Amino acid sequence: MEYFEPKSIGDALSLLSKHGAEAKVIAGGTDVMVDIKFKEEPGALVNIKKIPSLAGITERGGSLRIGALTTIRDIETSALVREKLPVLWDACRQFASLQVRNTATIGGNICRASPSGESLTPLLVLEANAILAFSDGERSEPFKTFFQGPGKSAAGAKGLLTEVDIPIPPAGSKGVYLKHAVRGAMDIAMVGVAVMLTPDAGKNNAQDVRIGLGAVGPTPLRAPKTEALLKGKALTAALIKEAGALAATEASPITDQRSSAENRRWIVEALTRRGLEQTWKAATGKEVA
Amino acid sequence: MSVKINTTINGQAVSASAEASTSLLEFLRDTLEMKGSKLCCNTGECGACTVIYNGKPINSCVTMAADANGAQITTIEGLADGDKLHPVQQAFIDTGAVQCGYCTPGYIMSVKALLDRTKKPTQADIEEAVSGNICRCTGYNKIVDAIHLAAAKL
Known part of the structure; x- marks a missing residue:
């Protein structure tokens, strides 16, 4: 295995161009080092x-910019x-x-x-963008x-x-x-659900609701039908129940060693309801009627 | 491919070479013959390999040895002052927080890092600080007792 420590973005991009699919980028290493030991070494x-x-x-x-090498701990402990x-x-x-x-x-x-991945559904609901460098320039790509x-x-392989x-x-x-896992934070999520709710000026209705679903599809997902159902409405227990059931149909989970697909849909339903209740209460100061 | 590593371990300058694929844990144990940090899960899940890297507890098994270059690293071997144990080590003995002992060095490094950043940890601080350390003998209550005792003594 060849090893490089580029000192600039340009140098890193040249190495990625030269080595193509043989190259692996490493930062913190908590995933890549495990691959090197138990799967295979990159070229x-x-x-x-x-x-x-x-x-x-x-x-x-109007944006927060977070550098790619920022540690999860630095984000967790940032007051901003x-x-x-x-x-x-x-x-x-x-x-x-x-x-x-x-x-x-x-x-x-x-x-x-x-x-x-824990940070991915939050980035989806925040409608954030990835800033990507390529040898022919930089571009901003929505996480969607x-x-x-x-x-x-x-x-x-080259960006x-x-x-x-x-x-x-x-x-x-x-x-x-909200994360569902056997060993709390230590485990890979069976399901992760991110919910963001923005109230209207009078705090009477949900002006905007965004729901992200993790570990229930080939990529982290949004739940657009559920979001549309809730938009502009006051959240009631009946509406939240309907939203949870709809979100479960928007997930496309698989069965693996962590959970069955059926169980994952149940958890999506429960966590969506819980997330809506919590954000509604936090945003409006009201209990769900 | 071999990488030259110049680092500081327990206050001493160290210079050695290692393969680029070597973890910091393998570098400590196999290259430097410092066997205090333990190899257990080797995937960053159990905390037996915890060392303090530039003031922060990390899993040395999933950290590249190459990243030790220019860093300040503290391992379990760096805590005692001659025959006098560090207060955290002594607290683990005094409360009987050691069973088979394999997880103990990792716990002690997590606790040392905790008490370096806060002198009066809350129960929540303590639980967070050692949430990445697993004791398969499951003597968790005595470990928490040891942390309270060490905090009181420091």
């Missing part, structure tokens, strides 16, 4: 941690993220162990493109189209994720990330 390992200015959280023009992007904060605090959060990067979690399948993303651009939701918007 060339490209460690991007020596590239300056790829880590950090900054507010810029907790205040402006509670749905992402909530996911990062349920992300494996402290040791892993101290090492794992958001860029790695994204580029791994696992349907169960970034994720293409398990382990497959718009970064491909490098440099930053995540996250529009800050309107003030008053609330978000939660």
